[in-house]
Amino acid sequence: MNKRFTTVAAFFVAALLLAGCPSKPVKEPEPEPEPEPVAPPVSEVRTAAVPERGLPPEFNDPSNPLYQRVIYFDYDSSDILPQFIEVLRAHSLYLSTHPRANLVLEGHSDERGTREYNLALAEQRTHTVRRFMLAEGVAGKQLETLSYGEEKPAHPGHDEESWALNRRVELVY
Amino acid sequence: MKRFLLLLLLILLGLQATAQARLTIEIVGGAEGAQPIAVVPFRSDAGGAPVEDVAQVIAADLARTGRFKPMPGRDMLATPHTAEEVDLRDWRLQSMDNLVVGEVVRQSDGNYEVRFVLIDVFRGEQLANMTFRSHQAELRFTAHRIADTIYERLTGQPGVFTTRIAYVTSEWGVEGQRIVLRVSDADGHNPQTIVASKDPILSPAWSPDGRRLSYVSFEKRQIAIYVQELATGRRERVAAYKGINGSPAWSPDGSRLAMTLSRDGNPEIYVMDMASRSLTRLTDSIGIDTEPSWSPDGNHIIFTSGRGGNPQIYKIPATGGEATRVTFEHDYNGRASYAPDGRSMALVTRVNGQFRIGLLDQTTGVTRLLSNGGLDESPSFSPNGTMVIYATQHNGRGVLAAVSVDGRVSQRLSQDLGDVREPAWSPILR
Numbered sequence: 001m002n003k004r005f006t007t008v009a010a011f012f013v014a015a016l017l018l019a020g021c022p023s024k025p026v027k028e029p030e031p032e033p034e035p036e037p038v039a040p041p042v043s044e045v046r047t048a049a050v051p052e053r054g055l056p057p058e059f060n061d062p063s064n065p066l067y068q069r070v071i072y073f074d075y076d077s078s079d080i081l082p083q084f085i086e087v088l089r090a091h092s093l094y095l096s097t098h099p100r101a102n103l104v105l106e107g108h109s110d111e112r113g114t115r116e117y118n119l120a121l122a123e124q125r126t127h128t129v130r131r132f133m134l135a136e137g138v139a140g141k142q143l144e145t146l147s148y149g150e151e152k153p154a155h156p157g158h159d160e161e162s163w164a165l166n167r168r169v170e171l172v173y
Numbered sequence: 174m175k176r177f178l179l180l181l182l183l184i185l186l187g188l189q190a191t192a193q194a195r196l197t198i199e200i201v202g203g204a205e206g207a208q209p210i211a212v213v214p215f216r217s218d219a220g221g222a223p224v225e226d227v228a229q230v231i232a233a234d235l236a237r238t239g240r241f242k243p244m245p246g247r248d249m250l251a252t253p254h255t256a257e258e259v260d261l262r263d264w265r266l267q268s269m270d271n272l273v274v275g276e277v278v279r280q281s282d283g284n285y286e287v288r289f290v291l292i293d294v295f296r297g298e299q300l301a302n303m304t305f306r307s308h309q310a311e312l313r314f315t316a317h318r319i320a321d322t323i324y325e326r327l328t329g330q331p332g333v334f335t336t337r338i339a340y341v342t343s344e345w346g347v348e349g350q351r352i353v354l355r356v357s358d359a360d361g362h363n364p365q366t367i368v369a370s371k372d373p374i375l376s377p378a379w380s381p382d383g384r385r386l387s388y389v390s391f392e393k394r395q396i397a398i399y400v401q402e403l404a405t406g407r408r409e410r411v412a413a414y415k416g417i418n419g420s421p422a423w424s425p426d427g428s429r430l431a432m433t434l435s436r437d438g439n440p441e442i443y444v445m446d447m448a449s450r451s452l453t454r455l456t457d458s459i460g461i462d463t464e465p466s467w468s469p470d471g472n473h474i475i476f477t478s479g480r481g482g483n484p485q486i487y488k489i490p491a492t493g494g495e496a497t498r499v500t501f502e503h504d505y506n507g508r509a510s511y512a513p514d515g516r517s518m519a520l521v522t523r524v525n526g527q528f529r530i531g532l533l534d535q536t537t538g539v540t541r542l543l544s545n546g547g548l549d550e551s552p553s554f555s556p557n558g559t560m561v562i563y564a565t566q567h568n569g570r571g572v573l574a575a576v577s578v579d580g581r582v583s584q585r586l587s588q589d590l591g592d593v594r595e596p597a598w599s600p601i602l603r
Contacts, residue, residue, distance in 0.1 A: 076483075113505065113507060113528065113550075114464060114477065114484075114521050114551070115376070115551070115595070116420045116463045116464045116477075116508070117461060117464065117477055117479075117484055117507050119396075119419055120417060120433070120461040121461065123435060145416075146394060147396070147417060148391065149375075151391070152373065158548065158566065
């Protein structure tokens, strides 16, 4: 059968199903999908300006340092760059004054080098951020770290610009 | 109506999936000095049923190794199917070294008998004369078995056409990204889904008996090591400690699994005894230690370590002890694994900022480059040691490539859509 036809037909049927038939979802046996939303478009990731529901208004105010929830790293390095100190201090202050707030530090690397080594490198990035925040007075139980290595790039390109945007720690409240 | 639409949707999506999922192989590097061989189209007594072109599968298998150059069918002066029908002069005239003839005969029970004869044209000797019984659905596999036999008789090494390849694909669909761990035949046919997820999957590793795969999956925001039995799909989470659970690698006897855990704060190499699930920690350094791989005799483990400032390969006894540095060329070496004979290792190495696949000769200490991309990674030896499969980029997409260790032939394996990566070549399956 013509592939284009099957694509079109599949979408058509899918649309019909979605429109008219609120039915049990069609699924193959696979791990439970987590409720995490699909990654936002690249332009949003670039500026880290993804408004999050349920967060206090200062998090959505571009003039507030809490608005920035991604920090970037140099190649093959987990050192915190000076330009991100203020941002991390602001988040540390927020956490230490809101002891019930929790933060997941998600570590990422660029695609250069081997995958498992990058997993370790991205974890080291989360650890340096964690140590910084602990020193700033955040309680250890408020912080969790998770390394994705090079597996979840923010930018899909294979060039310096993309790599710089992918070497990051995301602060996920 | 609803049920009908659902069914139709499933069928259509199924068609889509099979159309996209298969890996296609393209030979991209030529082979000088390949042996001429003629594989005559087999006589097929199929009783009208469509039958796999056995001779074509055999010829394609042999051609992919770079060691053989099958004769195009149109150049053949005769098309014999049994040893009796062969007139050696037809083939000597065209300087064929070897000749394969055969037939596929349907039996009364609906199964098939596949007979073939391998003939040394110059000596006029039969090198193999065998009959395989095969179910219709297994005819392609039977063709691979015949190719294995031919390869072994002519080169003295086992063929790997009946082996399989595990790999990870990443596709974007209506529901977002879909990461799938698949296993296909060595020629890219018969892809089967092992596990599918919205979250990353990496580092598939075959158990030495080829019956289980270990892999790393990020399901439910927890990075964990799984072991899955292929025949049943049954799986078990064997490591889900705090931090990284990565880089599973089976010991050659299958009793232990080496892995990277950062549960004590820093990524270190551990060995898990699979019967008792007890862990032994092998390394203790302030740098990153990861990507363990066993020596073929099981006595030691090689791994990547950043302890010296940049990633290099080190070696440590499998029971623990002093680690010694193995690589000294280039400023980045990682993901090393031994050739089956233990004499060399494949690794990822950085040369002038480009990540390439290297082959490190243990006796000379010299690394020879096997690939020429910029982001090449995840090398895996074929179980007979003649080829290395790895992940690379082509036109901005992730594809697999396989190269013979003598550098004579290379091929590209890609999927219609999406990226392919993390190849792992199976052991020889018995």
